[in-house]
Amino acid sequence: MGTKILVVDDNVDTRKVLHHSLVKEGYEVVVASSGAQGIELTKKEIPNLIVLDISMPSMDGWSVAEELKKDSATAKIPILMLTALKEPEAIRKSFGSGAIAYMSKPFDLEKLKQKIKYLLLVTQQGQETEAEK
Amino acid sequence: MANILLVEDNPDHAKLIMFALRDEKSRGDLVSLRDEQVPPAGGDRICWVKDGEEALNFLYQQGEHQDKSKTFRPDLIILDLRLPKVDGNGVLKQVKDDLSLKSIPIVILSSSGNDEEIARAYLNGVNSYVTKPVDFHQFREKVKQIKSYWLSVCTFPTNQK
Numbered sequence: 599m600g601t602k603i604l605v606v607d608d609n610v611d612t613r614k615v616l617h618h619s620l621v622k623e624g625y626e627v628v629v630a631s632s633g634a635q636g637i638e639l640t641k642k643e644i645p646n647l648i649v650l651d652i653s654m655p656s657m658d659g660w661s662v663a664e665e666l667k668k669d670s671a672t673a674k675i676p677i678l679m680l681t682a683l684k685e686p687e688a689i690r691k692s693f694g695s696g697a698i699a700y701m702s703k704p705f706d707l708e709k710l711k712q713k714i715k716y717l718l719l720v721t722q723q724g725q726e727t728e729a730e731k
Numbered sequence: 732m733a734n735i736l737l738v739e740d741n742p743d744h745a746k747l748i749m750f751a752l753r754d755e756k757s758r759g760d761l762v763s764l765r766d767e768q769v770p771p772a773g774g775d776r777i778c779w780v781k782d783g784e785e786a787l788n789f790l791y792q793q794g795e796h797q798d799k800s801k802t803f804r805p806d807l808i809i810l811d812l813r814l815p816k817v818d819g820n821g822v823l824k825q826v827k828d829d830l831s832l833k834s835i836p837i838v839i840l841s842s843s844g845n846d847e848e849i850a851r852a853y854l855n856g857v858n859s860y861v862t863k864p865v866d867f868h869q870f871r872e873k874v875k876q877i878k879s880y881w882l883s884v885c886t887f888p889t890n891q892k
Contacts, residue, residue: 684794684797686784686787686816698830699832702797716831721830
């Protein structure tokens with residue numbers, strides 16, 4: 599089975615760029631344009647990683663992360679927060695809501711791809727060790 | 732050719748540490764983001780930030796450190812404990828909570844030898860806790876040892892930069 603990544607961002611350009619470049623890396627990519635759709639797709643698809651934008655209308659990334667952490671089926675899916683916010687408080691809040699990594703916008707695509715690759719490596723290793731027990 | 736982030740609010744200590752870091756054989760060059768120096772090819776890059784908030788902004792390339800050409804992922808973070816805005820423990824916890832930054836070694840260089848503070852730092856995941864010697868030469872030696880251990884002796888994953 600391939601590695602599945604869910605991209606949640608209300609910005610269509612970000613969705614397109616990420617979809618295109620992550621598919622090129624060999625991942626299966628699912629996109630959502632709102633927080634609510636992000637939650638719905640997470641439950642349906644159970645991705646290996648979620649790239650989650652913070653500032654979205656109606657439901658922001660922090661609320662999405664909190665929702666996902668409440669459900670045991672989705673609680674362990676690693677979340678990378680992506681944000682254009684500039685307040686230092688945003689970092690603390692993101693990790694408080696359950697993110698495991700954080701990156702500010704505008705992002706360097708190469709760095710983001712590398713970060714995703716590394717996060718998948720370490721989180722999947724963790725899951726394997728747990729399964730062995 | 733290592734990237735070092737130095738978080739220190741005391742300018743005298745910062746200068747001393749940077750002097751010791753640069754003194755190592757491959758005389759690196761100081762990059763202070765304030766005087767807009769371009770990092771020279773081949774040398775170590777050292778960025779000195781003055782408080783915890785600025786350190787986080789540097790690591791996440793936001794706020795005053797939005798310019799991505801002037802930031803780097805550090806190979807080593809030398810961190811003071813008592814800092815304005817966000818203190819050393821705040822920075823430490825944040826980096827160790829972030830799976831993509833967690834493997835960056837953090838060395839706390841503090842004037843405090845308080846047992847409670849030392850224990851807390853290790854609980855928060857610090858890699859080494861080093862007290863600042865009063866003697867100038869000892870201070871320089873310690874900084875050199877830190878650099879040599881974390882940047883030459885140890886091996887780290889390469890695919891995460």
